[in-house]
Amino acid sequence: MRRVLGNVLPVVLAAAMVLACQTVQTTGGGAVGVDRAQMMMVSAQEVEQASAKQYQEVLAEARKKNALNRDAATVQRVRRIADRLAAQTGVFRADAPRWNWEVNVLTSNELNAWCMAGGKMVIYTGLIEQLKLTDDEIAAVMGHEIAHALREHARERISKSMATGLGVSVAGALLGVGDAGQSLMGQVAAVTFELPNSRLHETEADRIGVELAARAGYDPRAAVTLWNKMAARSSGAPPQWLSTHPSHSTRQRDLADYAQRVMPLYRPAGGG
Known part of the structure:
Protein backbone atom coordinates (compact mmCIF):
# COMPACT_ATOMS: atom_id res chain seq x y z
CA MET A 1 0.00 0.00 0.00
CA ARG A 2 2.81 2.43 0.85
CA ARG A 3 4.49 1.68 -2.47
CA VAL A 4 1.25 2.42 -4.31
CA LEU A 5 0.77 5.70 -2.46
CA GLY A 6 4.41 6.57 -3.05
CA ASN A 7 3.97 6.05 -6.77
CA VAL A 8 0.69 7.95 -6.94
CA LEU A 9 1.75 10.99 -4.90
CA PRO A 10 4.17 12.44 -7.47
CA VAL A 11 1.53 12.13 -10.17
CA VAL A 12 -1.04 13.89 -7.97
CA LEU A 13 1.41 16.67 -7.14
CA ALA A 14 2.35 17.12 -10.78
CA ALA A 15 -1.32 17.29 -11.76
CA ALA A 16 -2.00 19.84 -9.00
CA MET A 17 0.87 21.98 -10.26
CA VAL A 18 -0.49 21.97 -13.80
CA LEU A 19 -4.04 22.80 -12.67
CA ALA A 20 -2.80 25.65 -10.46
CA CYS A 21 -1.08 27.38 -13.37
CA MET A 39 2.37 31.35 -16.43
CA MET A 40 1.00 32.33 -13.02
CA MET A 41 0.27 30.29 -9.91
CA VAL A 42 -0.73 33.14 -7.59
CA SER A 43 -3.37 35.82 -8.10
CA ALA A 44 -2.57 39.42 -8.97
CA GLN A 45 -4.73 40.56 -6.03
CA GLU A 46 -2.70 38.55 -3.53
CA VAL A 47 0.57 39.97 -4.82
CA GLU A 48 -0.76 43.53 -4.84
CA GLN A 49 -2.05 43.24 -1.28
CA ALA A 50 1.24 41.84 -0.05
CA SER A 51 3.13 44.55 -1.93
CA ALA A 52 1.02 47.32 -0.43
CA LYS A 53 1.70 46.03 3.10
CA GLN A 54 5.41 45.66 2.45
CA TYR A 55 5.55 49.15 0.94
CA GLN A 56 4.03 50.70 4.04
CA GLU A 57 6.54 48.88 6.21
CA VAL A 58 9.40 50.25 4.10
CA LEU A 59 8.05 53.78 4.42
CA ALA A 60 7.50 53.43 8.17
CA GLU A 61 11.08 52.26 8.66
CA ALA A 62 12.37 55.14 6.51
CA ARG A 63 10.39 57.62 8.62
CA LYS A 64 12.00 56.31 11.78
CA LYS A 65 15.40 56.96 10.22
CA ARG A 70 13.73 64.82 3.04
CA ASP A 71 14.24 67.10 0.04
CA ALA A 72 10.94 68.59 -1.15
CA ALA A 73 12.41 69.75 -4.46
CA THR A 74 13.68 66.26 -5.32
CA VAL A 75 10.37 64.68 -4.34
CA GLN A 76 8.46 67.14 -6.51
CA ARG A 77 10.83 66.50 -9.41
CA VAL A 78 10.53 62.73 -9.18
CA ARG A 79 6.75 62.76 -8.78
CA ARG A 80 6.33 65.06 -11.77
CA TRP A 99 -3.76 52.26 -10.17
CA ASN A 100 -3.18 53.95 -6.84
CA TRP A 101 0.26 55.16 -7.86
CA GLU A 102 2.57 56.27 -5.08
CA VAL A 103 6.14 57.57 -5.41
CA ASN A 104 8.55 58.35 -2.61
CA VAL A 105 12.23 59.24 -2.30
CA LEU A 127 21.04 56.99 -7.69
CA ILE A 128 20.01 60.55 -8.51
CA GLU A 129 22.91 62.35 -6.86
CA GLN A 130 25.88 60.05 -7.42
CA LEU A 131 25.08 59.55 -11.11
CA LYS A 132 23.90 63.16 -11.52
CA LEU A 133 20.81 62.04 -13.36
CA THR A 134 18.99 64.31 -15.78
CA ASP A 135 15.18 64.26 -15.92
CA ASP A 136 15.42 62.08 -19.04
CA GLU A 137 17.63 59.61 -17.18
CA ILE A 138 15.31 59.55 -14.17
CA ALA A 139 12.48 58.81 -16.61
CA ILE A 158 6.80 34.04 -7.23
CA SER A 159 4.85 31.64 -9.44
CA LYS A 160 8.01 30.17 -10.92
CA SER A 161 9.48 29.73 -7.47
CA MET A 162 6.32 27.88 -6.40
CA ALA A 163 6.39 25.72 -9.52
CA THR A 164 10.10 24.95 -9.13
CA GLY A 165 9.67 24.02 -5.47
CA LEU A 166 6.80 21.70 -6.24
CA GLY A 167 8.66 20.27 -9.21
CA VAL A 168 11.69 19.51 -7.05
CA SER A 169 9.44 17.75 -4.53
CA VAL A 170 7.93 15.64 -7.30
CA ALA A 171 11.35 14.81 -8.75
CA GLY A 172 12.68 13.96 -5.32
CA ALA A 173 9.79 11.56 -4.73
CA LEU A 174 10.26 9.98 -8.13
CA LEU A 175 14.02 9.57 -7.81
CA GLY A 176 14.01 8.74 -4.12
CA VAL A 177 16.59 11.39 -3.25
CA GLY A 178 16.93 13.00 0.14
CA ASP A 179 17.17 16.64 1.22
CA ALA A 180 20.70 17.04 -0.11
CA GLY A 181 19.69 15.78 -3.52
CA GLN A 182 16.65 18.02 -3.62
CA SER A 183 18.79 21.00 -2.59
CA LEU A 184 21.21 20.29 -5.42
CA MET A 185 18.38 19.96 -7.89
CA GLY A 186 16.97 23.23 -6.59
CA GLN A 187 20.26 24.96 -7.35
CA VAL A 188 20.34 23.45 -10.82
CA ALA A 189 16.76 24.57 -11.39
CA ALA A 190 17.66 28.10 -10.26
CA VAL A 191 20.59 28.37 -12.67
CA THR A 192 18.69 26.75 -15.51
CA PHE A 193 15.34 28.51 -15.17
CA GLU A 194 15.43 31.51 -12.85
CA LEU A 195 18.54 33.27 -14.16
CA PRO A 196 17.60 33.29 -17.85
CA ASN A 197 14.06 34.36 -17.03
CA SER A 198 15.34 37.17 -14.84
CA ARG A 199 17.45 38.43 -17.72
CA LEU A 200 14.35 38.26 -19.88
CA HIS A 201 12.45 40.35 -17.36
CA GLU A 202 15.16 43.00 -17.43
CA THR A 203 15.11 43.14 -21.22
CA GLU A 204 11.32 43.43 -21.29
CA ALA A 205 11.42 46.24 -18.73
CA ASP A 206 14.13 48.05 -20.69
CA ARG A 207 12.10 47.95 -23.90
CA ILE A 208 8.79 48.98 -22.35
CA GLY A 209 10.62 51.63 -20.32
CA VAL A 210 12.01 53.43 -23.37
CA GLU A 211 8.56 53.49 -24.96
CA LEU A 212 6.95 54.92 -21.81
CA ALA A 213 9.66 57.57 -21.64
CA ALA A 214 9.23 58.54 -25.30
CA ARG A 215 5.46 58.77 -25.02
CA ALA A 216 5.80 60.88 -21.84
CA GLY A 217 8.06 63.41 -23.62
CA TYR A 218 11.43 62.18 -22.32
CA ASP A 219 14.28 61.34 -24.66
CA PRO A 220 14.42 57.52 -24.82
CA ARG A 221 18.11 57.67 -25.74
CA ALA A 222 18.78 58.72 -22.15
CA ALA A 223 18.45 55.04 -21.23
CA VAL A 224 21.76 54.48 -23.00
CA THR A 225 23.56 57.32 -21.20
CA LEU A 226 22.09 56.06 -17.92
CA TRP A 227 23.52 52.58 -18.38
CA ASN A 228 26.85 54.04 -19.52
CA LYS A 229 26.98 55.70 -16.12
CA MET A 230 25.98 52.45 -14.44
CA ALA A 231 28.66 50.56 -16.37
CA ALA A 232 31.30 53.02 -15.18
CA ARG A 233 30.24 52.35 -11.58
CA SER A 234 30.09 48.55 -11.99
CA SER A 235 33.59 47.55 -13.04
CA GLY A 236 34.34 44.00 -12.01
CA ALA A 237 30.70 42.91 -12.33
CA PRO A 238 30.17 39.19 -13.03
CA PRO A 239 29.92 38.07 -16.68
CA GLN A 240 26.46 37.83 -18.20
CA TRP A 241 26.17 34.07 -17.92
CA LEU A 242 26.55 34.27 -14.12
CA SER A 243 24.32 37.29 -13.62
CA THR A 244 20.59 37.84 -13.28
CA HIS A 245 20.99 40.99 -15.38
CA PRO A 246 22.16 41.32 -18.97
CA SER A 247 25.78 42.43 -19.38
CA HIS A 248 26.27 46.16 -19.82
CA SER A 249 27.36 45.78 -23.45
CA THR A 250 24.33 43.64 -24.29
CA ARG A 251 22.03 46.02 -22.50
CA GLN A 252 23.47 49.11 -24.13
CA ARG A 253 23.09 47.63 -27.62
CA ASP A 254 19.49 46.60 -27.01
CA LEU A 255 18.58 49.93 -25.43
CA ALA A 256 20.15 51.86 -28.30
CA ASP A 257 18.20 49.76 -30.81
CA TYR A 258 14.83 50.12 -29.07
CA ALA A 259 15.36 53.80 -28.25
CA GLN A 260 15.71 54.43 -31.98
CA ARG A 261 12.58 52.39 -32.68
CA VAL A 262 10.46 54.60 -30.42
CA MET A 263 11.98 57.93 -31.45
CA PRO A 264 8.94 58.65 -33.72
CA LEU A 265 6.85 58.63 -30.51
CA TYR A 266 9.09 61.17 -28.80
CA ARG A 267 7.84 64.74 -28.57
CA PRO A 268 9.82 66.84 -26.08
CA ALA A 269 7.60 68.49 -23.48
CA GLY A 270 6.89 72.00 -24.73
CA GLY A 271 8.48 71.17 -28.06
CA GLY A 272 7.09 70.50 -31.50
Missing part, protein backbone atom coordinates in the same frame (compact mmCIF):
# COMPACT_ATOMS: atom_id res chain seq x y z
CA GLN A 22 -2.85 29.82 -15.62
CA THR A 23 -1.56 31.52 -18.73
CA VAL A 24 -2.07 35.28 -18.73
CA GLN A 25 -1.30 38.19 -21.03
CA THR A 26 -0.44 40.97 -18.58
CA THR A 27 0.20 43.68 -21.16
CA GLY A 28 -0.33 44.63 -24.75
CA GLY A 29 2.78 44.61 -26.88
CA GLY A 30 3.05 48.36 -27.50
CA ALA A 31 5.34 49.62 -30.24
CA VAL A 32 8.23 47.57 -28.81
CA GLY A 33 6.33 44.31 -29.18
CA VAL A 34 6.66 42.81 -25.69
CA ASP A 35 3.77 40.33 -25.76
CA ARG A 36 5.03 37.12 -24.16
CA ALA A 37 2.37 35.04 -22.39
CA GLN A 38 3.15 34.28 -18.72
CA ASN A 66 14.38 60.38 8.92
CA ALA A 67 15.14 59.12 5.41
CA LEU A 68 11.73 59.63 3.79
CA ASN A 69 11.20 62.52 1.37
CA ILE A 81 8.29 62.61 -13.94
CA ALA A 82 6.43 59.60 -12.52
CA ASP A 83 3.05 61.21 -13.16
CA ARG A 84 3.88 61.74 -16.82
CA LEU A 85 5.06 58.15 -17.19
CA ALA A 86 2.05 56.69 -15.36
CA ALA A 87 -0.28 58.62 -17.67
CA GLN A 88 1.13 56.63 -20.61
CA THR A 89 0.74 53.17 -19.08
CA GLY A 90 -2.66 52.63 -20.69
CA VAL A 91 -0.83 51.84 -23.93
CA PHE A 92 0.24 48.58 -22.30
CA ARG A 93 -2.71 47.85 -20.01
CA ALA A 94 -6.01 49.67 -19.69
CA ASP A 95 -6.25 49.39 -15.90
CA ALA A 96 -2.82 50.82 -15.07
CA PRO A 97 -3.63 54.56 -15.27
CA ARG A 98 -6.20 53.96 -12.52
CA LEU A 106 14.50 57.58 0.26
CA THR A 107 17.77 59.13 1.39
CA SER A 108 20.32 56.39 0.86
CA ASN A 109 23.67 55.90 -0.86
CA GLU A 110 22.28 52.91 -2.73
CA LEU A 111 22.05 53.16 -6.52
CA ASN A 112 18.57 51.74 -6.57
CA ALA A 113 14.92 52.21 -7.47
CA TRP A 114 11.95 49.87 -7.63
CA CYS A 115 8.24 49.63 -8.31
CA MET A 116 6.07 47.08 -6.55
CA ALA A 117 2.89 45.53 -7.90
CA GLY A 118 0.12 48.10 -8.24
CA GLY A 119 2.44 51.08 -8.74
CA LYS A 120 4.19 51.53 -5.38
CA MET A 121 7.52 53.16 -6.22
CA VAL A 122 10.71 54.27 -4.51
CA ILE A 123 13.86 55.90 -5.86
CA TYR A 124 16.99 56.40 -3.78
CA THR A 125 18.87 59.70 -3.59
CA GLY A 126 22.15 57.86 -4.17
CA ALA A 140 14.56 55.92 -17.98
CA VAL A 141 15.01 54.49 -14.47
CA MET A 142 11.38 54.91 -13.48
CA GLY A 143 10.01 53.77 -16.83
CA HIS A 144 12.01 50.57 -16.43
CA GLU A 145 10.70 49.98 -12.91
CA ILE A 146 7.11 50.77 -13.91
CA ALA A 147 7.47 48.22 -16.71
CA HIS A 148 8.27 45.49 -14.16
CA ALA A 149 4.97 46.29 -12.42
CA LEU A 150 2.99 46.41 -15.67
CA ARG A 151 4.36 43.02 -16.69
CA GLU A 152 3.75 41.64 -13.16
CA HIS A 153 7.25 40.25 -13.07
CA ALA A 154 7.14 39.86 -9.27
CA ARG A 155 4.02 37.71 -9.57
CA GLU A 156 5.67 35.66 -12.29
CA ARG A 157 8.83 35.10 -10.26
